[in-house]
Amino acid sequence: MIRDAHGRKISKSLGNVIDPLDVINGITLEELLKRLEEGNLDPNELEIAREGKKKDFPDGIPECGTNALRFALISYTSQSDKINLDIKRVVGYRQWCNKLWNAIRFAMVKLGGQYTPPATVVVSQMPPICKWILSVLNKAIGKTVSSLEAYKFTDATSAIYSWWQYQLCDVFIEAIKPYLFNDSQEFESARAACRDALWICQDTGLRLLHPFMPYVREELWQWLPQPKYSCRKGSIMLSEYPSVVKVNTQDDCK
Structure with a gap:
């Protein structure tokens, strides 16, 4: 199971979903926030999710490519069946x-x-x-x-x-x-x-x-x-x- 960097289950209701294509191709913070607004979060959840995105990705997600994402996911496999995916590690x-x-x-x-x-x-x-x-x-x-x-x-x-x-x-x-x-x-x-x-x-x-x-x-x-x-x-x-x-x-x- 892929979790976010904070160990939370990735869920639309939490607004912490990360599209693998956004990691591969890169995405700006503005586009990330726009994705949240297109979802079905209520106003309170939306505001919490927006603040979370701003804190985790103040400059958006840089283009990482498939090789870096693949290597990062494989390197995480020591965490049993749960992966706390930190995008900063993929960038590294x-x-x-x-x-x-x-x-x-x-x-x-x-x-x-x-x-x-x-x-x-x-x-x-x-x-x-x-x-x-x-x-x-x-x-x-x-x-x-x-x-x-x-x-x-x-x-x-x-x-x-x-x-x-x-x-x-x-x-x-x-x-x-x-x-x-x-x-x-x-x-x-x-x-x-x-x-x-x-x-x-x-x-x-x-x-x-x-x-x-x-x-x-x-x-x-x-x-x-x-x-x-x-x-x-x-x-x-x-x-x-x-x-x-x-x-x-x-x-x-x-």
Whole structure:
């Protein structure tokens, strides 16, 4: 059951009904109030509902898109069969989608148009930061897959979000910028390894996230280059879902 952010049952008599299309497409406060007036609330209930809308959505509801709404609803499933839906959380996931979009754009620029991903990589020969990100990616895959198998969808979304946000975007991408922005021959080997690790993270991360955010992930995945002799699937939906790689990258990091 979907409830509002205050835990109240969504009901026309309370005037707290939220149309999913309004979350996806966005709506102004004026339009929200107009919807209330078109209902069958008595004057007292209408006034209470109007004040509630003004308090909860002083600027209306911004356009969040289907991916953010879908991810938010899945992330709420730990609350048994009742979801106290806070639109601010959906807005937060919309902003996160923008961050993922920017991460892919950064990768495409720094990989370059001539980049071809390798069929395999030797993790032990990579810089420590690359070993680390591939190690935590492996852990995120394991956590996501095991959570999905146990129908713990909240744990799956948490594992994916944490890896993308806090480990890939906040740490790894920032850490490899000195290599990618430096054209010195001294760092050529490290720069190549960083590109390979970045591509692996983007490709695997998008496939890992796809069931939760299918639409924008499809478009971003299509942008990524593929290994020269690989048989590229026509859609990310047809590609293999990530699985744990039996490589002890943690030992390499020591």
